Amino acid sequence: xxxxxxxxxxxxxxxxxxxxxxxxxxxxxxxxxxxxxxxxxxxxxxxxxxxxxxxxxxxxxxxxxxxxxxxxxxxxxxxxxxxxxxxxxxxxxxxxxxxxxxxxxxxxxxxxxxxxxxxxxxxxxxxxxxxxxxxxxxxxxxxxxxxxxxxxxxxxxxxxxxxxxxxxxxxxxxxxxxxxxxxxxxxxxxxxxxxxxxxxxxxxxxxxxxxxxxxxxxxxxxxxxxxxxxxxxxxxxxxxxxxxxxxxxxxxxxxxxxxxxxxxxxxxxxxxxxxxxxxxxxxxxxxxxxxxxxxxxxxxxxxxxxxxxxxxxxxxxxxxxxxxxxxx
Amino acid sequence: xxxxxxxxxxxxxxxxxxxxxxxxxxxxxxxxxxxxxxxxxxxxxxxxxxxxxxxxxxxxxxxxxxxxxxxxxxxxxxxxxxxxxxxxxxxxxxxxxxxxxxxxxxxxxxxxxxxxxxxxxxxxxxxxxxxxxxxxxxxxxxxxxxxxxxxxxxxxxxxxxxxxxxxxxxxxxxxxxxxxxxxxxxxxxxxxxxxxxxxxxxxxxxxxxxxxxxxxxxxxxxxxxxxxxxxxxxxxxxxxxx
Amino acid sequence: xxxxxxxxxxxxxxxxxxxxxxxxxxxxxxxxxxxxxxxxxxxxxxxxxxxxxxxxxxxxxxxxxxxxxxxxxxxxxxxxxxxxxxxxxxxxxxxxxxxxxxxxxxxxxxxxxxxxxxxxxxxxxxxxxxxxxxxxxxxxxxxxxxxxxxxxxxxxxxxxxxxxxxxxxxxxxxxxxxxxxxxxxxxxxxxxxxxxxxxxxxxxxxxxxxxxxxxxxxxxxxxxxxxxxxxxxxxxxxxxxxxxxxxxxxxxxxxxxxxxxxxxxxxxxxxxxxxxxxxxxxxxxxxxxxxxxxxxxxxxxxxxxxxxxxxx
Numbered sequence: 001x002x003x004x005x006x007x008x009x010x011x012x013x014x015x016x017x018x019x020x021x022x023x024x025x026x027x028x029x030x031x032x033x034x035x036x037x038x039x040x041x042x043x044x045x046x047x048x049x050x051x052x053x054x055x056x057x058x059x060x061x062x063x064x065x066x067x068x069x070x071x072x073x074x075x076x077x078x079x080x081x082x083x084x085x086x087x088x089x090x091x092x093x094x095x096x097x098x099x100x101x102x103x104x105x106x107x108x109x110x111x112x113x114x115x116x117x118x119x120x121x122x123x124x125x126x127x128x129x130x131x132x133x134x135x136x137x138x139x140x141x142x143x144x145x146x147x148x149x150x151x152x153x154x155x156x157x158x159x160x161x162x163x164x165x166x167x168x169x170x171x172x173x174x175x176x177x178x179x180x181x182x183x184x185x186x187x188x189x190x191x192x193x194x195x196x197x198x199x200x201x202x203x204x205x206x207x208x209x210x211x212x213x214x215x216x217x218x219x220x221x222x223x224x225x226x227x228x229x230x231x232x233x234x235x236x237x238x239x240x241x242x243x244x245x246x247x248x249x250x251x252x253x254x255x256x257x258x259x260x261x262x263x264x265x266x267x268x269x270x271x272x273x274x275x276x277x278x279x280x281x282x283x284x285x286x287x288x289x290x291x292x293x294x295x296x297x298x299x300x301x302x303x304x305x306x307x308x309x310x311x312x313x314x315x316x317x318x319x320x321x322x323x324x325x326x327x328x
Numbered sequence: 329x330x331x332x333x334x335x336x337x338x339x340x341x342x343x344x345x346x347x348x349x350x351x352x353x354x355x356x357x358x359x360x361x362x363x364x365x366x367x368x369x370x371x372x373x374x375x376x377x378x379x380x381x382x383x384x385x386x387x388x389x390x391x392x393x394x395x396x397x398x399x400x401x402x403x404x405x406x407x408x409x410x411x412x413x414x415x416x417x418x419x420x421x422x423x424x425x426x427x428x429x430x431x432x433x434x435x436x437x438x439x440x441x442x443x444x445x446x447x448x449x450x451x452x453x454x455x456x457x458x459x460x461x462x463x464x465x466x467x468x469x470x471x472x473x474x475x476x477x478x479x480x481x482x483x484x485x486x487x488x489x490x491x492x493x494x495x496x497x498x499x500x501x502x503x504x505x506x507x508x509x510x511x512x513x514x515x516x517x518x519x520x521x522x523x524x525x526x527x528x529x530x531x532x533x534x535x536x537x538x539x540x541x542x543x544x545x546x547x548x549x550x551x552x553x554x555x556x557x558x559x560x561x562x563x564x565x566x567x568x569x570x
Numbered sequence: 571x572x573x574x575x576x577x578x579x580x581x582x583x584x585x586x587x588x589x590x591x592x593x594x595x596x597x598x599x600x601x602x603x604x605x606x607x608x609x610x611x612x613x614x615x616x617x618x619x620x621x622x623x624x625x626x627x628x629x630x631x632x633x634x635x636x637x638x639x640x641x642x643x644x645x646x647x648x649x650x651x652x653x654x655x656x657x658x659x660x661x662x663x664x665x666x667x668x669x670x671x672x673x674x675x676x677x678x679x680x681x682x683x684x685x686x687x688x689x690x691x692x693x694x695x696x697x698x699x700x701x702x703x704x705x706x707x708x709x710x711x712x713x714x715x716x717x718x719x720x721x722x723x724x725x726x727x728x729x730x731x732x733x734x735x736x737x738x739x740x741x742x743x744x745x746x747x748x749x750x751x752x753x754x755x756x757x758x759x760x761x762x763x764x765x766x767x768x769x770x771x772x773x774x775x776x777x778x779x780x781x782x783x784x785x786x787x788x789x790x791x792x793x794x795x796x797x798x799x800x801x802x803x804x805x806x807x808x809x810x811x812x813x814x815x816x817x818x819x820x821x822x823x824x825x826x827x828x829x830x831x832x833x834x835x836x837x838x839x840x841x842x843x844x845x846x847x848x849x850x851x852x853x854x855x856x857x858x859x860x861x862x863x864x865x866x867x868x869x870x871x872x873x874x875x876x877x878x879x880x881x882x
Contacts, residue, residue, distance in 0.1 A: 074682050122860055131682045132628045136859035139808055144852030264686055298701060305697045308690040315687045316675045384762055410764040424755035428879035434745055435752040437764035443745060466878055
């Protein structure tokens with residue numbers, strides 16, 4: 001194995017160790033930590049919540065990793081699709097009384113079709129070209145979407161009161177029920193997509209195109225059809241993420257922006273185009289955010305720096321992330 | 329270490345480059361004579377282009393050294409090697425498609441050429457390769473043959489000492505090829521050292537004074553064309569065991 | 571290009587600058603501010619063009635430099651009572667140093683990765699500015715003492731624009747610019763032919779950071795209030811990219827006309843259609859990126875109204 005490859009793996013591992021140790025180090029230095037049982041319990045709760053959260057993050061991140069992996073397109077509108085998923089769920093819940101999870105059966109196909117249309121009309125023609133073009137196109141999409149939604153729903157935050165309450169694990173440790181449900185749904189969907197990619201012909205075609213477009217073409221794969229399905233699938237997954245997020249947190253038309261950047265941090269960490277990588281990255285980032293939030297003074301504001309900082313450092317140390325393949 | 333630097337332009341010692349399990353160049357050594365046209369041949373996958381890339385610093389070797397005029401080139405970056413006087417063309421033409429012919433030539437950078445001189449030299453070279461009328465045309469709009477000529481001219485902008493040509497005959501018609509070969513001989517007569525990687529045996533046998541043959545990442549033979557034509561190992565490499 | 575053509579171009583620039591210089595007295599406060607902002611966006615677009623238009627490295631976080639300049643002015647003028655003009659130089663210097671420090675590792679990344687890294691950098695800087703309250707007043711923002719300075723800032727911005735145009739002109743008609751283009755076209759070939767790509771990229775990137783910083787500073791002084799969300803607003807980066815692309819990347823006039831036209835259009839739409847404005851803007855961005863990636867100058871070249879290439 002090439003020396004550079006081994007070295008970059010160790011560097012990435014080291015970076016991650018430092019990244020996870022830092023919140024603890026800062027917490028210790030700022031003397032915020034009480035070394036007692038209650039604190040340990042809090043920490044456990046933070047870690048578990050992080051894990052649960054990771055499941056959902058991972059799910060909308062895999063959508064992005066598919067899009068980026070197959071088409072090298074930076075889908076700046078990804079967070080907006082998540083947001084649209086949340087709002088669709090909200091609409092169905094509030095006006096039709098549909099169960100948020102069940103309404104996914106309708107929401108996801110709608111978004112899937114929208115994704116197909118977007119790819120076909122706008123993006124197919126610019127794949128493989130300079131990256132600025134799809135960057136601007138997806139940004140424009142995101143911007144318009146935010147304001148269309150805003151025109152309909154105003155900037156008020158919405159929530160979906162669903163499955164409230166908590167599930168008790170031990171007598172002093174409880175986890176919010178919506179979060180557990182989201183996590184389980186996320187796992188189910190992720191497994192489903194994973195099987196699709198692994199076993200179904202189209203799934204394999206997607207993976208092949210992500211690895212090497214030219215070879216895929218030569219093998220008879222219609223890459224334009226792959227692109228279209230990929231964007232649709234990525235969008236549907238984002239919408240699913242939005243739906244799962246909608247039952248946990250409040251949201252408004254602008255919350256998508258944060259999700260986009262988070263998703264990028266996740267896929268960079270996990271590796272471009274690598275499905276499992278995105279899952280792992282999602283868990284890691286959620287955990288890191290939870291730790292930063294909990295241990296670092298003013299942590300809730302610094303959470304963003306944690307994500308972006310980690311992303312930038314991963315790009316510098318090992319751009320292909322944990323599991324991705326080297327470009328070129 | 330390098331001995332007679334006057335006779336030897338490039339002294340390649342035990343170069344190695346592995347890509348994972350693939351041993352592209354596996355202990356390759358040879359000495360390129362100064363002022364002559366040498367050929368580097370070998371079956372597909374023998375490591376010729378990788379060797380060129382190693383020589384010009386485009387990829388770093390795993391081990392081994394390359395000496396030029398007593399200086400060790402390994403570890404230098406491509407632009408540094410270029411500025412020492414070693415220039416090259418590419419297997420697949422790599423001219424700048426959205427820049428004009430004139431700009432393609434002016435883009436070449438060496439530290440000591442003021443703009444006026446560079447412009448004059450560019451004019452000269454465009455004449456040399458008969459592209460003057462197309463000076464304002466985008467590189468991408470030229471025909472393949474014209475692009476090859478442009479790349480050839482571009483490689484000559486700084487009057488390099490050693491010129492590496494990677495498959496100059498590929499995809500080129502007979503007339504253009506003769507023009508190119510003509511120009512290559514003129515360059516050699518003015519004292520330049522030229523190394524050609526080629527698959528076209530006519531070109532190699534009729535125009536090179538010395539030939540190096542590679543197979544599986546190592547040099548398996550060297551000598552003048554007559555000897556190489558009859559060399560058992562070479563024939564085996566190309567045609568397999570009889 | 572002959573010496574005469576250069577003189578002609580510089581003459582045109584002088585005329586343009588002179589015309590703008592004579593305007594302010596004749597305009598209302600609103601229009602003065604509007605023209606000043608248009609000029610600001612000319613500076614921003616030209617700067618973005620210096621790195622992204624020529625080398626093709628899409629700096630998707632360029633607003634970071636604008637924000638740095640903004641805050642340099644804000645902090646020095648409001649908290650330390652500096653005169654505002656020296657603060658512009660400090661802002662420019664800080665932006666340059668940040669660009670070199672960040673650029674050195676980040677410019678090694680290819681294509682989309684560089685864009686993402688720049689975005690991450692800009693957002694990180696924004697959050698740091700928000701959290702570092704002791705220095706920057708964080709989310710409270712910085713307020714300047716209230717004075718009428720629309721004339722001073724107008725002229726300052728004009729001077730900045732002239733300087734930026736001159737530098738851009740030099741970049742666009744020199745071998746430096748040709749080599750930046752070569753990096754975009756084929757970085758490996760460029761390096762094999764003597765171009766020290768790292769140095770060139772850093773130089774372009776550093777240069778591209780100074781002018782937005784100065785512009786940010788002038789703008790801050792004019793508007794008299796700054797806060798992190800507005801000074802690091804991602805739409806500023808988008809505007810830089812869009813205006814440049816619309817006018818024509820990698821040219822000198824392109825960003826200028828792109829900025830003038832689009833900023834004006836944007837202002838008119840915003841004033842007249844406040845709600846639909848952003849939806850329309852988003853759609854417009856999509857259409858321009860999809861259907862006119864080479865911009866107005868590209869169209870002009872195709873039509874034969876402008877010559878191909880930068881150096882003749």
